[in-house]
Amino acid sequence: MRIMRRRHACIALAGAAGALATGACTRGGADDGAARESLLIGAAAAMLPLTRALAQAFVREPGAPAILVERGGSLPAYIAASRGAIDLAAMTRALSDGEDDAGAHNYLIARDDIGIVAHPALPVRGLTRAQVRAVCTGEVANWRVLGGPDRPVAVYALPRGATARQSAERLVLDGAEFAVDARECADAAALVAAVAGDPAGIACVDGHARAGAGAAAGAVAVLAVDGVHPARATVLSARYPHTHSFHLLLHGEPGGARSAFVRFARSAAGQAIVERLGLVAVC
Numbered sequence: 001m002r003i004m005r006r007r008h009a010c011i012a013l014a015g016a017a018g019a020l021a022t023g024a025c026t027r028g029g030a031d032d033g034a035a036r037e038s039l040l041i042g043a044a045a046a047m048l049p050l051t052r053a054l055a056q057a058f059v060r061e062p063g064a065p066a067i068l069v070e071r072g073g074s075l076p077a078y079i080a081a082s083r084g085a086i087d088l089a090a091m092t093r094a095l096s097d098g099e100d101d102a103g104a105h106n107y108l109i110a111r112d113d114i115g116i117v118a119h120p121a122l123p124v125r126g127l128t129r130a131q132v133r134a135v136c137t138g139e140v141a142n143w144r145v146l147g148g149p150d151r152p153v154a155v156y157a158l159p160r161g162a163t164a165r166q167s168a169e170r171l172v173l174d175g176a177e178f179a180v181d182a183r184e185c186a187d188a189a190a191l192v193a194a195v196a197g198d199p200a201g202i203a204c205v206d207g208h209a210r211a212g213a214g215a216a217a218g219a220v221a222v223l224a225v226d227g228v229h230p231a232r233a234t235v236l237s238a239r240y241p242h243t244h245s246f247h248l249l250l251h252g253e254p255g256g257a258r259s260a261f262v263r264f265a266r267s268a269a270g271q272a273i274v275e276r277l278g279l280v281a282v283c
Contacts (some may be wrong), residue, residue, distance in 0.1 A: 027215050037187045039261060040088075044072065044090060044091055045072070045163040046092045047085070053273050053276075056270065058260075064257075074092055081250065088261065090244065091106075094247065103252050105249065109247065109265045110246040112130075113230035114205070114244065115210060117205050117210070117221065118201065118223055123147070126223050126224035148275055156201055157178040158191065165178070189212075189213050193208070210276030248262050
């Protein structure tokens, strides 16, 4: 089948570019071989849950194509799409000036935030971006420096290599790493619980993960950054500094199944899936 030939091409290109690992395949209707159009999507790791959920819903549409979602980074996905090895790139960032050429069509489909959570008893209610970076990297080690109590800062983070940790290091810490003595937690729920139980605790937790934590998320305080709290309006407008965006990119002339998938992602049905996953709808 065409989708299998494209899949091998994608993996071969990704091996040279950085890595697009094998992902999940979803199909719509009966298998009619090469007669049915297919889509190959390269998705950044943070985009996998949303991309797969959209694909699973889209293939239920009449005449929907087979869809294969490959896991990898935004840059390998962009390269693969620009060379025609895949149909769509699911990226967690906007295009750089060098990437935004005449053939690139980038569509915003969702937004999320990375919230800075602390113990509710902490008197510090807001930090600047520079202060967040300094605290989380260990440069500032005592809350007294920031107007809090004379108490060592306890930084909590997800395990090294976790997708959300990498996103926080890129977007919140400007490429730096969390403090060497950061206490690792298995998942976002454990992060929230750890900070809720530590008056000196601080952590970076995605908005959709806080939503998934339910009532437990109410046991921590979400700090303002540069005077702005993460909320639907401030994330939608990107006023909140630690906002990140989810995009679908196609390269070349729009049309066919790939444009239909983008339209679905931005439709009411697609945006309902965005919200169900705890992300911020943008359409």
